[in-house]
Amino acid sequence: MTDARINLHADFTSVIHIALTALEASGTLPAGLPRSTVTCEPPRDPSHGDLSTNAAMVLAKPAGTNPRALAALLVAELEKEPRVVSAEIAGPGFINLRLTDDAWRGELALIAQSAADYGRSQMGGGKVVNVEYVSANPTGPMHMGHCRGAVVGDALADLLAYAGHKVIKEYYVNDAGAQVDVLARSVHMRYREALGETIEIPEGLYPGDYLVPVGQALAEEFGVTYKDAPEADWLILFRTRAVAAMMDMIRTDLATLGIHHDLFSSEAELQASGKVDAAEQYLRSHDLIYDGLLEAPKGKTLDDWEPVELPLFRSTKFGDDQDRPIKKSNGAWTYFGADLAYHFQKSQNADALVDIWGADHAGTVKRIKAAVAALTSAEGGTPKPFEVKLVQMVQLLRDGQPVKMSKRAGTFVTLSDVVAEVGKDVVRFTMLTRKPDAQMDFDFAKVIEASKDNPVFYVQYAHARICRNLKKGTDEGFMPSAENLGLLGEEELALVKLAAQFPRTVEAAAVAREPHRIAFFLHDLASAFHSYYNLGNDRPEKRFIVAHDSALTAARLFLAAQIGQVVRNGLALLGVEAAQEL
RNA sequence: GCGCCCGUAGCUCAGCAGGAUAGAGCACCAGAUUCCUAAUCUGGGGGCCAUGGGUUCGAAUCCCGUCGGGCGCACCA
Numbered sequence: 001m002t003d004a005r006i007n008l009h010a011d012f013t014s015v016i017h018i019a020l021t022a023l024e025a026s027g028t029l030p031a032g033l034p035r036s037t038v039t040c041e042p043p044r045d046p047s048h049g050d051l052s053t054n055a056a057m058v059l060a061k062p063a064g065t066n067p068r069a070l071a072a073l074l075v076a077e078l079e080k081e082p083r084v085v086s087a088e089i090a091g092p093g094f095i096n097l098r099l100t101d102d103a104w105r106g107e108l109a110l111i112a113q114s115a116a117d118y119g120r121s122q123m124g125g126g127k128v129v130n131v132e133y134v135s136a137n138p139t140g141p142m143h144m145g146h147c148r149g150a151v152v153g154d155a156l157a158d159l160l161a162y163a164g165h166k167v168i169k170e171y172y173v174n175d176a177g178a179q180v181d182v183l184a185r186s187v188h189m190r191y192r193e194a195l196g197e198t199i200e201i202p203e204g205l206y207p208g209d210y211l212v213p214v215g216q217a218l219a220e221e222f223g224v225t226y227k228d229a230p231e232a233d234w235l236i237l238f239r240t241r242a243v244a245a246m247m248d249m250i251r252t253d254l255a256t257l258g259i260h261h262d263l264f265s266s267e268a269e270l271q272a273s274g275k276v277d278a279a280e281q282y283l284r285s286h287d288l289i290y291d292g293l294l295e296a297p298k299g300k301t302l303d304d305w306e307p308v309e310l311p312l313f314r315s316t317k318f319g320d321d322q323d324r325p326i327k328k329s330n331g332a333w334t335y336f337g338a339d340l341a342y343h344f345q346k347s348q349n350a351d352a353l354v355d356i357w358g359a360d361h362a363g364t365v366k367r368i369k370a371a372v373a374a375l376t377s378a379e380g381g382t383p384k385p386f387e388v389k390l391v392q393m394v395q396l397l398r399d400g401q402p403v404k405m406s407k408r409a410g411t412f413v414t415l416s417d418v419v420a421e422v423g424k425d426v427v428r429f430t431m432l433t434r435k436p437d438a439q440m441d442f443d444f445a446k447v448i449e450a451s452k453d454n455p456v457f458y459v460q461y462a463h464a465r466i467c468r469n470l471k472k473g474t475d476e477g478f479m480p481s482a483e484n485l486g487l488l489g490e491e492e493l494a495l496v497k498l499a500a501q502f503p504r505t506v507e508a509a510a511v512a513r514e515p516h517r518i519a520f521f522l523h524d525l526a527s528a529f530h531s532y533y534n535l536g537n538d539r540p541e542k543r544f545i546v547a548h549d550s551a552l553t554a555a556r557l558f559l560a561a562q563i564g565q566v567v568r569n570g571l572a573l574l575g576v577e578a579a580q581e582l
Numbered sequence: 583g584c585g586c587c588c589g590u591a592g593c594u595c596a597g598c599a600g601g602a603u604a605g606a607g608c609a610c611c612a613g614a615u616u617c618c619u620a621a622u623c624u625g626g627g628g629g630c631c632a633u634g635g636g637u638u639c640g641a642a643u644c645c646c647g648u649c650g651g652g653c654g655c656a657c658c659a
Contacts, residue, residue, distance in 0.1 A: 091602045363653085365586075461621055464619090465618055547617090
């Protein structure tokens with residue numbers, strides 16, 4: 001097993017910890033120095049060395065000495081590590097480590113041995129994380145407003161799984177609110193239309209053509225039965241059929257992006273099962289729900305506002321601005337009331353919860369966090385870990401002009417149109433090459449025109465180049481081999497050093513819940529590869545295939561294969577194809 | 583009025599839970615192909631990291647104020 005070494009950087013962090021412990025044990029340093037602030041990471045400037053630690057600087061004060069004196073002590077310890085060639089003190093007290101070339105060659109062999117698992121981490125310890133994302137209302141096809149959260153959520157879920165969690169990908173189907181009644185009425189119009197009536201979709205209903213086939217199917221199945229029937233006769237039936245049709249459409253749309261959820265949870269079923277009542281009773285028994293007067297909304301003046309008594313959840317106890325109603329005055333559950341129970345249900349089947357929401361729902365974060373905290377710690381203990389990750393708005397532009405989207409007006413840009421136009425890989429990579437908590441522009445004209453310049457092709461091209469070279473090598477009788485990795489020099493090992501940061505990048509990205517870091521890492525790795533590759537233009541001895549030197553060629557092809565492996569692993573994490581050729 | 587997010591090159595964005603002279607792509611200028619589809623590479627110009635304070639050995643990064651942009655502030659979903 002090589003798992004103890006699977007992350008070189010973590011491994012050397014422990015080497016530093018051991019050195020500190022040795023100095024404490026010998027009485028050279030006072031015992032009990034903190035370790036948490038000690039880092040071990042590659043320096044920005046590679047000329048400083050392979051790894052750098054701030055240990056001397058952050059521990060000088062607690063150790064009662066100065067950074068450079070402490071660094072000198074640590075250097076003496078660190079030089080005992082066989083993989084360390086040199087340990088030097090630099091600047092205000094950095095310790096820069098250089099590792100032996102063999103250590104890096106070993107890392108290269110480790111990539112080959114681990115293959116698709118290189119970078120996989122045990123960090124998550126098998127803890128179950130529920131990631132809920134998309135959860136778009138089932139009232140129409142996916143549009144570009146949903147796209148970013150969908151991609152980010154999916155990539156995050158995969159990232160967490162790769163980092164050692166058990167992940168549940170979940171979609172919450174909001175099939176219980178007023179919007180699905182509107183949907184049902186809209187479908188009823190289409191149903192009448194399918195029966196030959198000339199219709200005009202009234203203001204307030206969904207006018208989209210996508211409901212036409214739903215109406216036709218109902219017309220075929222039920223004929224004129226519900227044509228002139230009162231709404232009460234058909235509403236539930238039509239709603240059920242319409243939601244099912246919308247969810248089929250949404251699943252199809254998501255599939256074009258390579259997104260597949262493990263679990264679709266229905267709000268209507270949740271309510272019907274009595275779980276919402278149970279959650280209410282539970283919170284009431286802990287005095288976290290009471291009947292009280294709802295405050296008027298702040299910052300707005302509503303003409304028809306009247307105070308009304310409703311069952312309120314004490315979210316102010318957990319930092320919210322006001323207590324929130326769980327039921328409406330007509331007795332129906334509010335969205336929040338059902339959502340509260342829904343999160344309770346999720347928390348019972350997972351060790352941690354992550355929700356991916358659009359920034360337009362930011363205002364409800366506090367209350368739902370309050371609800372989870374209340375439900376999972378009402379009887380003591382620590383609340384279940386729960387994060388809401390907000391994905392900022394995507395400003396859609398066409399030739400620099402904002403595109404306004406409205407589902408009710410039927411003016412929206414569908415996800416499937418965009419995917420059909422620029423491709424899944426471009427859409428995914430574009431959404432993942434920026435951090436989620438900043439707004440972004442998505443200009444169709446630019447993305448479509450510039451799709452050739454999209455960074456995703458840059459990364460894929462590196463992979464394709466590697467594949468073609470390996471194939472060419474094979475055709476000419478050269479096989480990649482780890483036999484003579486000693487022939488790889490500084491320029492080749494520089495590539496290995498960069499690739500070796502992949503496991504560390506995976507862990508950091510998982511902890512920060514930032515899949516975009518993988519995308520940037522891949523771009524850097526591809527860039528280093530392309531640079532190296534072009535060395536061969538002027539210096540034929542730097543090519544992967546050096547016809548007269550089969551041992552060197554075998555080692556170089558081995559290097560190429562492993563760089564390709566890391567690129568493949570990274571792209572797989574992002575759900576982007578690693579094409580063999582472009 | 584209140585809450586959350588953002589402000590880094592002309593443009594689009596990174597900056598790894600504070601670290602060593604601030605990075606990439608696009609655009610602009612000048613160059614480079616007998617392993618490989620140049621979908622690539624090399625070099626150049628271009629920044630008071632919005633702004634004012636604070637914290638400390640050290641701040642683009644953390645804290646507070648100000649300015650600017652976005653989102654939200656229903657028994658909606």
